[in-house]
Amino acid sequence: MSNPLVELGRAGQSIWYDQMERALLESGTLQKLIERDDLRGLTSNPTIFEKAIGGSHDYDDSLEKLASSGAGRDAIYEALVVEDIGNAADLFRPVWEKTGHVDGYVSLEVSPLLAHDTKRTVEEGRKLSALLARDNVMIKVPATSEGIPAIEELIAAGVSVNVTLIFSRERYEEVIEAYLRGLERRAANGEPLEKVRSVASFFVSRIDTKADAAIRKAIEQGGDAAELEPLLGKVAIANARLAYRLFQEKFSGSRWSKLEAKGAHVQRPLWASTGTKDPSYSDVLYIENLIGPDTVNTIPPKTYDAFRDHGKVERTLDRNLEEAEQVLERLERAGISLSKITEELTVEGVRSFADSFESLISTIDARREAALRAVSGREVDSLGK
16 A cells, blocks of 8 residues: 655655654654655754653653753753754664755754844854754744844855745745855855755645634625635645745746756755644645645644545645635735735744743753752752661
8 A cells, every 4th residue: 555655755745744752762653754654854843842841751861960960941951952853863864865965854943032133043053053963954943034144144154944934925035035145155155055955944724724714704794705715725825836936936047057056955845834723624735735846844743644544645736826826816805915914923933932932941940940859859868878
């Protein structure tokens, strides 16, 4: 029986796993996914780490050792995630080698608290890259207005970057430009381009969540239901397909050819937030409708299992582009601004990751204090004996 996840790889789309927890590595589960499903990479974010560290006891021993050595909460966080990401990158190293360095990447995000600080984002990005010291690690940087120049700086410095929280095609174009400028700076300085890789994480399902709510509200307020109802569940895919067209346009022509001749690689679109939020839609909606070459889809576990079970593989990403344009035009005619939706999602995405990060740091701090008390108690017991 064929495996739809393996078929995606043959269709030119790489599957990465949108999950990270220590148990994935220690249980052998991640290795199994690589062998069985042709899994080619992994992404993490502050929310994923909050659930992994805060929601399990897998990290207790490491945390206690770090606390006993005098490490503070920020140092403990850094040590835990660097260890996990490093081990995952080592596991994916054979994939990196087998694919000619196209895949096999693991991503770690800079602190979301720095999302509006270009200088400190660059500093932390370079620091994390140096700490991990692996060619198959990408540093995640949010596509805020302050993140755009940070992306350029990191690429120019030779750091591979996963640009996250892209919602609009306008911001996506800025991301591509930052990548190209970074490469051009390296080329001008005579520095190699071959090892610099990047993906642009274009978020999908969250757009439909907001757009659908706006569409239903417009209908309730007397809007033309016959005009509006067909747009439900269509906006995010239309937006992504037109973003892919932009990718094809930007990575062709003389400007790109000059960089490619010097060893540069395209910045692949990565479809993120591809778990279906609305239960009335297909549970593989954002996988089946976004299949095309030179792309990545980072899939959460539940959707990953669903696609492996009943996903269908055919090239859909550059299909019906005229219809995609019409969907977005009809949305605007109805007075629903996609630009406003994507701006809100960027703000909310940064805030959500920042909240998760702060919650995680608080959890680590509390566990650090508890670990220190436990160590102190054992020392007292030992003295009493």
